[in-house]
Amino acid sequence: MRKPIIAGNWKMYKSFEEAADFVDEVKSLIPSNEQVDAVICAPAIYLATLVEIADGSDVAIAAQNMHYEDEGAFTGEVSAPQLASIGVDYVVLGHSERREYFNETDEAINKKVRAALNNDIVPIICCGETDAEREAGQTEAKVGGQIEAALQGFTPEEVQHMVIAYEPIWAIGTGKTATADDANAVCGAIRAVIAKQFGDDTAQAIRIQYGGSVKPENVEELLSKEHIDGALVGGASLQVASYVKLVEAGANA
Numbered sequence: 001m002r003k004p005i006i007a008g009n010w011k012m013y014k015s016f017e018e019a020a021d022f023v024d025e026v027k028s029l030i031p032s033n034e035q036v037d038a039v040i041c042a043p044a045i046y047l048a049t050l051v052e053i054a055d056g057s058d059v060a061i062a063a064q065n066m067h068y069e070d071e072g073a074f075t076g077e078v079s080a081p082q083l084a085s086i087g088v089d090y091v092v093l094g095h096s097e098r099r100e101y102f103n104e105t106d107e108a109i110n111k112k113v114r115a116a117l118n119n120d121i122v123p124i125i126c127c128g129e130t131d132a133e134r135e136a137g138q139t140e141a142k143v144g145g146q147i148e149a150a151l152q153g154f155t156p157e158e159v160q161h162m163v164i165a166y167e168p169i170w171a172i173g174t175g176k177t178a179t180a181d182d183a184n185a186v187c188g189a190i191r192a193v194i195a196k197q198f199g200d201d202t203a204q205a206i207r208i209q210y211g212g213s214v215k216p217e218n219v220e221e222l223l224s225k226e227h228i229d230g231a232l233v234g235g236a237s238l239q240v241a242s243y244v245k246l247v248e249a250g251a252n253a
């Protein structure tokens with residue numbers, strides 16, 4: 001059985017004090033990481049402090065993005081070795097907001113996945129379709145293409161340790177959630193793409209999260225589905241009480 005993984009993506013929210021207090025508080029409230037992986041994806045500027053606060057607890061800290069080069073003249077960017085050097089465990093790659101507002105391409109995301117693995121950071125690779133693509137019946141083609149591009153050149157062993165996040169763009173921050181059955185169908189289609197390219201063992205091992213207006217009220221139903229192994233949560237991860245409820249749902253899934 002795949003261990004559920006619940007990740008809170010804070011995006012560009014929270015002051016330093018709020019971020020530090022949050023991690024300090026949740027670390028004694030969440031279930032053990034033997035049952036569920038609990039992750040906080042925080043703004044880059046807070047990562048080093050949050051890793052220290054979370055040290056020895058069951059909370060893992062993630063970056064929301066990084067550059068694919070190890071170093072260089074890239075003003076304002078942060079590299080995988082830099083994240084690794086402060087103890088960051090995960091990195092979100094290819095979030096739809098990065099694809100849309102920062103012009104991230106499939107090719108760049110593929111290079112970032114390589115950089116993450118080279119530095120022992122687990123990539124959470126995002127994919128998802130727009131409303132128009134969904135209406136046009138292109139969801140599986142769009143999402144499958146994004147995943148094929150992101151995973152190009154990797155071995156099955158490498159792919160098994162990655163995490164995929166299926167986040168339909170029309171469901172992000174809108175209050176509209178895909179029905180659990182629809183989300184499960186797309187996550188199943190992603191697993192089929194992985195099975196075809198990397199074999200059944202890899203497809204059964206890789207964890208696939210759903211994201212898009214996940215909250216304590218709908219998380220249990222989503223997690224009850226065969227192909228949904230966790231959640232990538234924006235808004236509902238910003239309050240301690242609701243984040244803890246989401247992680248508890250993961251532990252009970």
Ligand SMILES: O=C(CO)COP(=O)(O)O
Nearest residue numbers: 009172173212213234235
């Ligand atoms: O983009 C998301 C997480 O990465 C989803 O955000 P919401 O949970 O606020 O819809």
